[in-house]
Amino acid sequence: MPPSPPAIDSFDLAILAMLQRDNTTPQRLIGEAVNLSAPAVQRRIKRMEQSGVIAGNVAVVEPAAVGQPITIFVEVELESERTELIDAAKRQFSATSEVQQCYYVTGEADFILVVTVADMAAYEALTRKLFFGNNNVRKFRTFVAMDRVKVGLTVPLPG
Amino acid sequence: MPPSPPAIDSFDLAILAMLQRDNTTPQRLIGEAVNLSAPAVQRRIKRMEQSGVIAGNVAVVEPAAVGQPITIFVEVELESERTELIDAAKRQFSATSEVQQCYYVTGEADFILVVTVADMAAYEALTRKLFFGNNNVRKFRTFVAMDRVKVGLTVPLPG
DNA sequence: TTCCAAATGCAAGTTTGTTTCGCCGGAGAT
DNA sequence: ATCTCCGGCGAAACAAACTTGCATTTGGAA
Numbered sequence: 551m552p553p554s555p556p557a558i559d560s561f562d563l564a565i566l567a568m569l570q571r572d573n574t575t576p577q578r579l580i581g582e583a584v585n586l587s588a589p590a591v592q593r594r595i596k597r598m599e600q601s602g603v604i605a606g607n608v609a610v611v612e613p614a615a616v617g618q619p620i621t622i623f624v625e626v627e628l629e630s631e632r633t634e635l636i637d638a639a640k641r642q643f644s645a646t647s648e649v650q651q652c653y654y655v656t657g658e659a660d661f662i663l664v665v666t667v668a669d670m671a672a673y674e675a676l677t678r679k680l681f682f683g684n685n686n687v688r689k690f691r692t693f694v695a696m697d698r699v700k701v702g703l704t705v706p707l708p709g
Numbered sequence: 710m711p712p713s714p715p716a717i718d719s720f721d722l723a724i725l726a727m728l729q730r731d732n733t734t735p736q737r738l739i740g741e742a743v744n745l746s747a748p749a750v751q752r753r754i755k756r757m758e759q760s761g762v763i764a765g766n767v768a769v770v771e772p773a774a775v776g777q778p779i780t781i782f783v784e785v786e787l788e789s790e791r792t793e794l795i796d797a798a799k800r801q802f803s804a805t806s807e808v809q810q811c812y813y814v815t816g817e818a819d820f821i822l823v824v825t826v827a828d829m830a831a832y833e834a835l836t837r838k839l840f841f842g843n844n845n846v847r848k849f850r851t852f853v854a855m856d857r858v859k860v861g862l863t864v865p866l867p868g
Numbered sequence: 869t870t871c872c873a874a875a876t877g878c879a880a881g882t883t884t885g886t887t888t889c890g891c892c893g894g895a896g897a898t
Numbered sequence: 899a900t901c902t903c904c905g906g907c908g909a910a911a912c913a914a915a916c917t918t919g920c921a922t923t924t925g926g927a928a
Contacts, residue, residue, distance in 0.1 A: 558775060566775065569768035573732070576884065587908050592885070603774040608767065609728035611864045615762040616717060616725065618864055623814060623821050625852075640858045647865040654856035655782060662782050662852060666864055693784075693821060697813035699799045703862060705770045705777055705825055706806040735915065746877050751916065869928100876923075887912070898901080 558603065561586060562594055563707045566603070569595070570704050573607050610702075618666045621650075621695040622673055625659035626681070629688045636660070639686065648676055659691075717762065720745060721753055722868045725762070728754070729863050732766050769861075777825045780809075780854040781832055784818035785840070788847045795819070798845070807835055818850075 564584040568575050577591045584591070598604045613619060628635065636654070643652040643663060651664035667673045673692075681687045723743040727734050736747045736754070743750070757763045772778060787794065795813070802811040802822060810823035826832045832851075840846045 563775065566768070566770050570770050572766060573768040574766050578884085588884095589886085589909085590907060593906085596886095601774075603771055604768050605771045606769040607731060607733045608769060608862070609725070609732040609763050610765040610767060610862050611725050611729050611866075612762055612764045613864045615760075616722065616864055616866060621812065623812065640856070644859045647863075649859060650861060650863060650865075652859040653780065653782065653852075653854040654858055655852040655854050657852040658850065659852060661858075662854075691817065693812075693814040693816040693818060695812040695814050695821075697799070699813055699820075700803045700808060700811040701862070702809060703767070703769050703860070704806075704809060705772045705775055706809075707770075707775055737915080747915085748878085748917080749876055752875085755917095871928080872926090874923105874925085876921105878921090879919090881916105881918075883914105883916070885912105885914075887910105889910085890908095892907080893905095895904085896902090898899105 558598075560709050562598060562603070563709050565591060565594055566598070566705075567707050567709075569604070613666050617668050620667050620669060620673065621698060622665045622667065623693040623695065624661075624663040624665060625691040625693075626661040626663065627658070627688045627690065628660045629686050631660070635686050639684075642680065642684075646676075646680065648672070717757075719868050721757060721762070722866050724750060724753055725757070725864075726866050726868075728763070772825050776827050779826050779828065779832065780857060781824040781826065782852040782854065783820075783822040783824060784850040784852075785820040785822065786817070786847045786849065787819045788845050790819070794845050798843075801839065801843075805835075805839065807831070 561584055565580055568580050568583065577588045577595070580586075581588045581591045586594075595604070613621065626639075628639065639661065640652070640654065643649045643661065648665050648667055649663050650666045653662045654660065655662050665673065665676065667676065677690070677692075681690050720743055724739055727739050727742065736750045739745075740747045740750045745753075754763070772780065785798075787798065798820065799811070799813065802808045802820065807824050807826055808822050809825045812821045813819065814821055824832065824835065826835065836849070836851075840849050
């Protein structure tokens with residue numbers, strides 16, 4: 551079997567902490583901050599990208615600046631929990647560009663969606679397509695965000 | 710008054726679409742894709758960063774790889790909707806590293822949180838700190854994510 | 869039509885990221 | 899105990915990308 555990648559150590563965590571704040575930080579500065587040479591930093595970053603610890607490098611776009619000022623949470627409850635229907639729902643939600651995030655959850659709902667739209671008319675159209683047009687959706691509850699207090703994908707890192 | 714920044718055009722949208730997928734894409738390739746020279750691409754990116762259209766450039770870290778495999782949604786309902794108490798809650802949630810995302814919403818809840826933790830014991834400790842230790846929290850509902858079907862901050866872009 | 873402003877493309881300069889090389893330290897075998 | 903192999907680290911050379919300045923063109927307003 552292939553050699554398992556080395557475990558994450560405190561150097562890696564320190565590097566990740568900087569990169570998930572700003573991945574344009576020069577490797578030289580990262581090296582100074584964590585007491586490593588720039589090539590060592592580079593090797594560790596590359597390794598973490600290949601092993602999947604770093605899932606991607608992305609620009610964060612301000613939705614309001616591109617005409618999508620409304621963020622909405624939706625709790626979706628299905629009629630049937632059959633695996634096949636769950637998977638179909640996952641696929642449909644994933645393929646919908648307005649659905650920024652989709653989670654399959656325990657509790658009083660089956661899915662929680664984070665939706666980004668231009669206006670409420672667009673949301674209404676989306677509900678027709680995703681929910682009213684789907685016999686397996688028993689009901690859904692809508693929460694409109696008035697304030698995006700904290701937004702990001704930052705993961706809390708030990709150390 | 711300061712000159713208002715130029716409106717976003719279809720070139721900008723095409724550039725954003727590529728950057729929010731992978732912001733390490735060389736500007737030369739972006740230029741080829743959108744029919745612009747590399748410096749023109751560079752100028753537009755810089756302008757959008759300064760004007761806030763691009764809110765940041767970050768590495769996306771896989772939570773499970775750094776010992777935070779559990780994602781939880783929490784709907785929080787407050788006792789009082791007094792502005793001062795709302796703001797206090799916003800500040801407390803924002804300052805909590807386990808709270809990855811926090812939204813102030815309409816509907817049957819006041820806040821929706823996205824929480825990242827190592828295990829349920831850590832979540833239990835967090836609820837004690839944030840909810841049971843706060844007299845203004847009337848109740849909260851927990852949804853544990855079994856599958857992070859779609860995760861990201863990607864904004865749907867026209868065009 | 870004429871002038872002005874903004875944006876583009878080209879080319880050079882600078883910074884950054886990448887690769888290669890040699891060295892050091894540790895684990896295992898002889 | 900010593901030798902050898904292996905993996906990682908640091909220094910330097912290399913290549914690539916990014917950034918800047920300037921001349922040109924384009925679009926619009928006077």
